[in-house]
Amino acid sequence: MSAAESVLRVRDLDVRIPTPRGELHAVRGVNFDLRPGEVLGLVGESGSGKSVTLRALLGLHRKPVRVTGEVTYGGHNLVGMPERKLRDVRGAQISMIFQEPMTALNPVLTIGEQIRENLREHRGVTGRAALARATELLDLVGIPSAATRLADYPHQFSGGMRQRAMIAIALASEPRVLLADEPTTALDVTIQDQILRLLLRLREQLGMSVVLVTHDLGVVAQTCDRVAVMYAGRLVETAGVTDLFRQPRHAYTLGLLRSLPDAGAHRRPLRPITGSPPDLRDAPRGCAFFPRCAFGTDACLGAEPPLVPLSGERATACVHHAQLPAVGEVLV
Amino acid sequence: MTAVEGDALLDVRGLTKTFPAPQGLVDRWRGKPRKVVRALTDVDLTVRRGETLGIVGESGCGKSTLARCLVRLYPADRGSVRYAGEDVLSLGGDELRRYHRRVQMIFQDPFSSLNPRMTVGQVLREVLTVHRLRPREGMDARVTELLSLVGLPAEAAGRLPHEFSGGQRQRIGIARALALEPECIVADELVSALDVSVQAQVVNLLLELQEKLGLTVLFVAHDLRLVRHLSHRVAVMYLGRVVEVAPTNVLFERPAHPYTRALLAAAPHLDPAHRVDAPALSGELPSPLDVPSGCPFRTRCPHAFDRCVTERPELLDVGAGQQVACHLFDPAASAGGR
Numbered sequence: 001m002s003a004a005e006s007v008l009r010v011r012d013l014d015v016r017i018p019t020p021r022g023e024l025h026a027v028r029g030v031n032f033d034l035r036p037g038e039v040l041g042l043v044g045e046s047g048s049g050k051s052v053t054l055r056a057l058l059g060l061h062r063k064p065v066r067v068t069g070e071v072t073y074g075g076h077n078l079v080g081m082p083e084r085k086l087r088d089v090r091g092a093q094i095s096m097i098f099q100e101p102m103t104a105l106n107p108v109l110t111i112g113e114q115i116r117e118n119l120r121e122h123r124g125v126t127g128r129a130a131l132a133r134a135t136e137l138l139d140l141v142g143i144p145s146a147a148t149r150l151a152d153y154p155h156q157f158s159g160g161m162r163q164r165a166m167i168a169i170a171l172a173s174e175p176r177v178l179l180a181d182e183p184t185t186a187l188d189v190t191i192q193d194q195i196l197r198l199l200l201r202l203r204e205q206l207g208m209s210v211v212l213v214t215h216d217l218g219v220v221a222q223t224c225d226r227v228a229v230m231y232a233g234r235l236v237e238t239a240g241v242t243d244l245f246r247q248p249r250h251a252y253t254l255g256l257l258r259s260l261p262d263a264g265a266h267r268r269p270l271r272p273i274t275g276s277p278p279d280l281r282d283a284p285r286g287c288a289f290f291p292r293c294a295f296g297t298d299a300c301l302g303a304e305p306p307l308v309p310l311s312g313e314r315a316t317a318c319v320h321h322a323q324l325p326a327v328g329e330v331l332v
Numbered sequence: 333m334t335a336v337e338g339d340a341l342l343d344v345r346g347l348t349k350t351f352p353a354p355q356g357l358v359d360r361w362r363g364k365p366r367k368v369v370r371a372l373t374d375v376d377l378t379v380r381r382g383e384t385l386g387i388v389g390e391s392g393c394g395k396s397t398l399a400r401c402l403v404r405l406y407p408a409d410r411g412s413v414r415y416a417g418e419d420v421l422s423l424g425g426d427e428l429r430r431y432h433r434r435v436q437m438i439f440q441d442p443f444s445s446l447n448p449r450m451t452v453g454q455v456l457r458e459v460l461t462v463h464r465l466r467p468r469e470g471m472d473a474r475v476t477e478l479l480s481l482v483g484l485p486a487e488a489a490g491r492l493p494h495e496f497s498g499g500q501r502q503r504i505g506i507a508r509a510l511a512l513e514p515e516c517i518v519a520d521e522l523v524s525a526l527d528v529s530v531q532a533q534v535v536n537l538l539l540e541l542q543e544k545l546g547l548t549v550l551f552v553a554h555d556l557r558l559v560r561h562l563s564h565r566v567a568v569m570y571l572g573r574v575v576e577v578a579p580t581n582v583l584f585e586r587p588a589h590p591y592t593r594a595l596l597a598a599a600p601h602l603d604p605a606h607r608v609d610a611p612a613l614s615g616e617l618p619s620p621l622d623v624p625s626g627c628p629f630r631t632r633c634p635h636a637f638d639r640c641v642t643e644r645p646e647l648l649d650v651g652a653g654q655q656v657a658c659h660l661f662d663p664a665a666s667a668g669g670r
Contacts, residue, residue: 045527158616188390189554193598194611215527218557218600222607241604259532260602261561266580267384269539270561272532276497 006033007177007209008057008094013069013079015049015056015233022281026052028233030069031307034177039203039210041224041241043217045256047277049233050213054179057211058090059083073177092122095170099182101162105154111138111165112150115172122173137168140205142198160191164198171202178203178210184219196223217256221245229253232278232288235307239314247326249310250318251296252289257327287319295320340414341516341548342379342402342435347372347411349397353621369620371397373572375411376647379516384542384549386563386580388556388595392620393569395552399520402550403437404428415516433463436514440521442505446493452479452504453489459511474511482507482537499530503537510541516548524553535562556599560584565653568592571620571628574647578654588656591629627659635660 015027027049034040044050056067059078071078073089081089090096098104106114115134119125125133131150138146141164154162163183170178180199184192200223203210212223220227220241227244229237229252237250248254255273275292278284286301287293293300299319307317318324353367372394379385387395400406402413404420413420415431423431439445446455456475460467467474476486482503493501502522509517522538523531535558542549553559559566559580566583568576568591576589587593597612615632618624624631630640639659647657 045529160616188617189556189600190390190594190598190611190613191616193600194614196600197609197611200609216600217528218602221602221604222600245602245604256528259529261535261557263560263584265561267539267562269536270532272536273529274533276499276530 005035007036007073008034008211009070009072010034010057011070011072013053013056013071014067015052015061016066017052018064019281025280025283026233027056028280030230030233030235032228032235032238034209034211035226037203037207037209038225039200039212039223041220041227042211042213042230043215043220043227044230045215045277047232047280048230049280050215050230051181053230054096054181054211054213057179058094058096059086060096091118091170092173093175094177094179095173095175096179096181097163097166097170097183099185101159101166102154104166105162105169107154110151110153111157111168114165114169115150118169118172133172134168137172138165140171140202141165141168142194143168160187160194163187163191163195167195167198167202171206174206176208178208179213180210181213182215183212185214185216192219199223217260229256232284233280234288234304234317235315236289236317237315238307240312243312243314245327247324249314249316249321249324250289251293251320251324252318254324254327255292255294262328287317295323339381340378341381341416342377342550343412343414344375344377344379344398344402345412345414347375347377347398347401347413348409349394349401349406350409367621370572370623371620372401372408373623375569375572375574377567377574377577379548379550380565381515381548382546383564384551384562386559386566387550387552387569388554388559388566389569390554390595390617392571392617394572394620395569396520397572398569399437399518399550399552403432403435403518405437429463433512434514435516435518436509436512437518437520438502438505438509438522440524442501442508443493446501446504448493451490451492452484452496452507455493455504455508456489456511459508463512465512478507478511481510481541497530498526499533502526502534506534506537506541510545513545514547516550518550518552520552521554522551523558524555531558538562556596568595571618571623573628573657575629575657576655577647579652582652582654586654588650588654588661589629589658590633590635590660594632627657 010030010032013027013030017024017026030053042050055061057071061067067079069079112134115137116130119130119133134150135147138149143149143161143164157165184195214220224241227239227241228235231252237253248257258271259273261270273292278288287305290296290300305317305319307315309315349372351369351371353369355366389395401408408421453475456478457471475489479486479488484503523534551562563580565579567574570591576592587596594613613632618631626642627640627645630636645657645659647655650656650661
C-alpha cells in the first residue's frame with residue numbers, strides 16, 4: 001500500500017540512550033506504516049526496543065535521550081516538534097495506554113475528573129455535556145453503573161477496572177490512533193481476555209488504528225491484524241498475523257515460535273533459542289541475531305541485513321528466509 | 333515418566349490460612365473488627381512421589397500461599413500437612429531443618445532472594461554450612477558440581493548476582509535449592525519473569541534435573557501452556573479453594589468445573605484462525621476479603637443455581653482420577669442440571 005494511505009508513517013527512527021557504560025542504541029532505523037483501522041502488533045522480548053519505539057512515536061522521551069528520524073502524522077513530523085504543538089496531537093489524536101494503570105492514573109483525581117479533563121483539553125467539552133459524555137465513555141468500556149463510578153478514585157477500582165478506566169480516558173479525545181504498551185500484561189487471564197475483546201470492539205466501533213506492544217505471542221495471535229517483530233532495536237520481520245504464525249520468514253521469529261511448548265509433546269524438551277540478546281552498547285557485526293541463530297552462515301556477517309519486502313505484503317531482514325523450515329518441522 | 337499411583341509424598345487436608353487485612357487508623361480507633369483475607373479455605377491435595385503437580389489459578393486464588401504454607405514460610409491456621417507420613421505443621425528445631433532440606437522452594441525472582449554482596453560461591457557455601465552439610469569432596473568441588481548441574485561454568489562462583497542475566501539467576505536459585513539434595517521442589521512462578529526463549533532453557537533444565545534426581549515438583553504458575561507441558565496432574569484453584577484436580581490430559585481435554593473451562597477458554601490461543609468474539613467470562617474476581625457464600629465461583633458462573641448460594645460444593649471424585657468441586661457433578665443431587 002502507498003504511504004499516503006497510512007495514518008502514521010515511521011521512517012529511520014533511532015533512539016539513543018546515554019548510560020554510564022556508554023550509549024545504548026535502543027532503536028536502530030525502524031520503518032513502518034500504520035494503516036487505517038488496523039491493529040499492528042509490535043512484538044519482541046525485553047530489551048528489544050518495542051516500548052522505547054512506542055514512546056518515541058509520541059515524543060515521550062526526555063533529554064538526554066536522543067530521538068531522530070520521522071514520525072509523520074497528518075502531514076507533520078512529530079519528531080522534534082515543539083512541545084506546545086505536540087500537545088495538540090498527543091493525548092488528542094494519538095492516545096496511549098500503559099501496562100500499569102495505577103502509575104498512569106492520577107491518584108488524587110476521581111476517574112470522572114480525569115475523563116472530563118481530557119474532554120475539556122482536547123474536545124472543548126465542559127459542564128453537563130462533559131459529565132454525560134464521561135458516563136457514556138465509562139459505559140462504553142464496560143464499567144457497570146458508570147454514572148456512580150465516576151466519583152471513585154483509581155484506588156477504589158480493581159486492576160481490570162483501572163485498565164478500562166484508562167482506556168476510557170484515552171478515548172475521551174476520540175483519537176485516531178491508540179498506542180497500547182503491554183496493556184494486559186499485569187492482568188489475570190480472564191480479565192486480559194475481556195480487555196483484549198474490548199479493544200477489538202472499540203477499534204471496530206470507533207475506527208481507530210492500534211499499535212499494540214506485547215511480548216505475548218498468544219495475545220498477538222488473538223488481537224493483531226499485522227505484526228512487526230523486533231530484535232535488538234530493529235524490525236526483523238513484518239507480516240500479516242496468519243502468515244507469521246504459519247510460516248515465519250525470520251530465524252528469530254521461527255525460534256520464538258518453536259520455543260513455546262507444543263500441546264502434543266508433553267514433558268519433552270523444549271527448543272529454546274540459545275544464549276541471550278546482544279548488548280546494544282556495542283553495535284553488532286552483521287545480523288544481530290547471528291550469535292544465537294541455528295541457520296547463520298558467513299553471508300549473515302556482512303553489513304547488517306536490511307528489512308526487504310517479500311511477496312504477500314511481508315518483509316524480512318533474514319538472509320536465509322527462503323531456507324527456513326516450517327514451525328513444526330524437526331531440525332536435522 | 334509417570335508418577336506412581338497412590339504413593340503420596342505430601343498430603344494436605346483441610347488446610348486453611350487467613351491474613352488480617354490492613355486497616356485504617358480511623359476504623360481501628362472506632363473499634364471496627366478487622367477484616368480477614370481468606371487465602372486458603374479447607375484445601376485438600378495430594379502430591380505423589382516423583383510427579384509434577386501443576387497449580388494454576390488467578391491472583392488471589394491462594395496458589396502462592398499454599399506453596400508457602402507447605403514449606404512452612406507461613407504458619408497455617410488449621411488443617412494438616414503430612415510429608416511421607418510425618419506431621420509437617422508441628423515440626424520444630426532440627427526436625428524442621430531436616431524437613432527444609434527435603435522440601436525446597438524456588439522463587440520467581442531469585443535476585444531479591446540472593447544477597448547482592450555475596451558471590452554465588454559464598455551463597456552456595458552458606459547454604460551447605462547452615463545445614464551442616466560437609467561434602468566429602470570438599471566445599472569448592474561441591475560448589476562447582478552444583479553449578480555444572482544447572483549449566484553454569486565454575487567461574488560463576490566468583491561473581492556477584494547482578495552480573496548474571498535473569499535466566500542465569502534462576503539457574504543460581506535452582507542450584508541453591510539443589511545444594512541440599514531435596515526430594516521435593518516447590519517452584520513458585522519459576523519462569524514467569526523470563527522471556528520465552530530463555531524460559532524454554534530453564535524448563536528444559538527442570539525436566540532434566542527431575543529425571544536425573546527423581547525430584548517431586550510442585551509447579552505453581554499462571555501460564556497454562558507451560559503447566560500443561562510440564563505437569564502430570566494439575567490442580568485449579570479459585571479464591572482459596574481447589575475447584576478441580578485431574579491428570580493433565582483429562583483437565584485440558586475434558587475440563588469439568590465451569591471455572592476451569594472459562595480459564596482454558598480465556599488463555600490466548602496461538603492460532604490466529606482460532607478467534608472468539610466474546611470473552612470467556614464476564615465479571616470481576618471477587619475480593620478474597622469478601623468470598624461469596626457457598627461456591628466461590630457462583631457470582632461469575634453461567635450455571636449457578638440456588639444450591640450454589642447456600643452450600644459449598646465438596647471436591648468429589650468423578651472418575652479417571654478427576655476431582656471436581658461443583659454441584660453440577662454431584663450424583664447425589666439432580667437439581668439444576670447442566
